[in-house]
Amino acid sequence: MPANPATLAALTARFGPLPTSEFRGQTRVVVARDQLLEAMRLLRAELRFDLLVDVTCVDYLNYRDAANRFGLVYLLASTDTNERLTIRVYLNEPQLTVPSVIGLWKGADWLEREVFDMYGIVFDGHPDLRRILMPEEFTAYPLRKDYPLQGRGERHNFPVLTRREA
Amino acid sequence: MSLAAPTAERPQSQQDYLWTLNFGPQHPATHTTLRIVLKLDGERVVDAIPDIGFLHSGFEKLGEHLDYNQYVTITDRMNYISPVANNVAWHGAVERLLGIDITPRCKYLRTIVAELSRISDHLLCTGAMGLDTGAFTFFLYAFYQREVIYDIFETLSGQRFHPSYTRVGGLFYDFTPLVIQKIRSFIKTFPQTLEDMERLLNRNRIFVDRTKGVGVLAKDDAINRSVTGPIARASGVTRDLRKDEPYLAYADFDFQVCCATAGDCFARYYVRMAEMRESLRIVAQAIESIPSGPINVGVDERTTLPPKSQVYQTIEGTITHFELVMLNRGLTVPCEESYAAIESPNGELGFYVVGDGSNVAYRARCRPPSFIHFALFPELIRGHTLSDVVAVLGSLNIIAAELDR
Numbered sequence: 001m002p003a004n005p006a007t008l009a010a011l012t013a014r015f016g017p018l019p020t021s022e023f024r025g026q027t028r029v030v031v032a033r034d035q036l037l038e039a040m041r042l043l044r045a046e047l048r049f050d051l052l053v054d055v056t057c058v059d060y061l062n063y064r065d066a067a068n069r070f071g072l073v074y075l076l077a078s079t080d081t082n083e084r085l086t087i088r089v090y091l092n093e094p095q096l097t098v099p100s101v102i103g104l105w106k107g108a109d110w111l112e113r114e115v116f117d118m119y120g121i122v123f124d125g126h127p128d129l130r131r132i133l134m135p136e137e138f139t140a141y142p143l144r145k146d147y148p149l150q151g152r153g154e155r156h157n158f159p160v161l162t163r164r165e166a
Numbered sequence: 167m168s169l170a171a172p173t174a175e176r177p178q179s180q181q182d183y184l185w186t187l188n189f190g191p192q193h194p195a196t197h198t199t200l201r202i203v204l205k206l207d208g209e210r211v212v213d214a215i216p217d218i219g220f221l222h223s224g225f226e227k228l229g230e231h232l233d234y235n236q237y238v239t240i241t242d243r244m245n246y247i248s249p250v251a252n253n254v255a256w257h258g259a260v261e262r263l264l265g266i267d268i269t270p271r272c273k274y275l276r277t278i279v280a281e282l283s284r285i286s287d288h289l290l291c292t293g294a295m296g297l298d299t300g301a302f303t304f305f306l307y308a309f310y311q312r313e314v315i316y317d318i319f320e321t322l323s324g325q326r327f328h329p330s331y332t333r334v335g336g337l338f339y340d341f342t343p344l345v346i347q348k349i350r351s352f353i354k355t356f357p358q359t360l361e362d363m364e365r366l367l368n369r370n371r372i373f374v375d376r377t378k379g380v381g382v383l384a385k386d387d388a389i390n391r392s393v394t395g396p397i398a399r400a401s402g403v404t405r406d407l408r409k410d411e412p413y414l415a416y417a418d419f420d421f422q423v424c425c426a427t428a429g430d431c432f433a434r435y436y437v438r439m440a441e442m443r444e445s446l447r448i449v450a451q452a453i454e455s456i457p458s459g460p461i462n463v464g465v466d467e468r469t470t471l472p473p474k475s476q477v478y479q480t481i482e483g484t485i486t487h488f489e490l491v492m493l494n495r496g497l498t499v500p501c502e503e504s505y506a507a508i509e510s511p512n513g514e515l516g517f518y519v520v521g522d523g524s525n526v527a528y529r530a531r532c533r534p535p536s537f538i539h540f541a542l543f544p545e546l547i548r549g550h551t552l553s554d555v556v557a558v559l560g561s562l563n564i565i566a567a568e569l570d571r
Contacts, residue, residue, distance in 0.1 A: 023502050023503070023504055024262050024263075024265065024502075024504050026504055026505065050389050050390070051389055051392060051394075051405075052392050053392065053507075053514065053516070053533065054392075054505075054516065054518065054531070054533040056518055056531045056533075058520055058528070058529045058531075059529075063501075063522060063528060064522065064523070073518060073531075075505055075518070079389055079403060079404075079405050082405075082410045105390055105391075105392065106387075106390050106391045107390065107393070107541070108392075109541055110537060110538065110540075110541040111392075111538070114537075118226075132218065132219065133218065133219040133222040133570055133571075134219060134222065142224065142227060143226060143227060149224075149227060149228075149231055
């Protein structure tokens with residue numbers, strides 16, 4: 001179901017016109033990086049989006065006609081009205097830092113850690129931003145499009161034991 | 167793995183007497199491969215630090231290299247306790263991206279298999295929770311019924327554990343009369359077992375003492391920490407996507423959303439037991455009113471392989487078959503992105519799919535309920551005893567394959 005017009009009106013009233021699109025009944029609003037925290041605070045406190053469904057990221061490296069490298073996706077929902085809204089933030093290579101929303105939703109903790117682990121996006125203000133799925137000594141960001149499916153040499157470092165040596 | 171740094175309220179000097187215990191990665195009560203570093207003061211858990219990633223197999227990366235039909239076999243292996251629910255979620259998300267409206271019969275069949283897998287998942291969760299808290303008989307009752315459901319899935323698709331039952335725009339295979347007969351007999355026999363199971367544990371002194379008041383999750387906390395599904399409903403959140411955003415055929419059936427208010431391990435067990443009964447009601451209503459007609463969308467949609475009679479006898483069927491089979495052709499996918507979620511047995515299971523015009527998803531993000539629920543664990547266990555660890559872990563139903571993907 002598309003977002004409530006009142007929600008979009010409240011966002012526009014605060015931040016001016018934001019790029020908004022709709023696809024299959026899902027409304028997406030693009031927010032600038034430095035406005036993210038303020039917009040989230042508005043959505044959480046005044047527009048009653050109390051559930052952070054997911055935080056994820058898309059790497060648009062090989063995407064046709066893509067203007068930006070990374071697109072963060074925040075899926076929000078309201079447990080009262082069942083309204084859903086998608087917030088997008090676009091990031092480019094040298095500046096891969098966004099403010100963390102963990103102060104608003106504690107559920108963002110592991111979700112942001114996973115995005116950091118997989119894409120190397122730094123969430124400013126996150127209290128415990130460590131790798132979560134990959135080992136700590138891993139240096140690459142595996143879900144980036146320039147990271148190959150086969151891995152990049154990590155397996156060659158494993159010691160090979162033959163039957164005779166074992 | 168580095169442990170979290172000593173905080174201001176608990177400086178290192180005060181932590182010296184604490185004993186560190188590694189729980190897992192291989193421990194019978196974790197059921198899967200996950201590790202928790204427990205800091206103990208005697209038998210009391212002062213802190214718990216989850217360490218995950220042992221089963222990380224890059225499912226989301228694989229989703230960018232396997233096509234929309236192939237990837238369903240990977241979703242089977244995410245939550246392998248209720249694989250069909252993942253199949254339904256994945257193809258539901260793909261069909262939303264492609265804008266396909268599946269046939270009424272397909273909607274009913276998908277509803278039935280999704281509800282059967284919910285029963286199977288809840289049986290494992292409550293059964294394993296009983297096993298960990300000492301109720302072995304209960305576990306055997308639950309596992310016997312799971313076997314019956316596995317048998318249904320085997321008759322349905324030829325595979326017990328990984329049915330890969332859905333396809334883009336339809337299903338792998340229609341229900342045969344034997345499947346319907348088996349589901350009907352399951353509907354007849356299961357309530358008796360469920361009653362026996364409830365009689366075994368609901369008022370069992372040992373079980374109730376070990377689970378009541380343990381791992382309490384408040385309602386506000388549950389929402390703030392993105393918790394969904396039975397765990398949220400045990401804390402009083404009434405959100406259930408089957409009612410709130412009716413997908414498939416759920417709008418046609420009469421069923422209730424089961425909630426509790428206590429938010430402890432017992433409430434989570436209780437909600438799951440109650441949900442099985444409601445799921446059985448849905449299956450019973452659906453199996454008697456399956457609409458007739460095809461299970462796959464028509465040839466005009468160009469998403470599923472048409473039946474052989476159409477391929478050989480009509481030009482549209484032949485063209486569709488070749489379009490789908492040839493390597494440089496295939497589905498028509500918009501350069502767009504969409505999210506679709508279902509109420510899986512464990513909570514909201516959604517897929518964020520990005521299409522780039524090709525047969526393969528550009529990004530296939532899974533919103534895994536286990537991952538979000540396991541983040542709760544330190545919060546729930548703090549202050550309880552070591553023996554409560556298994557009770558809390560059992561009530562959260564953590565499936566490591568879905569946790570790490």
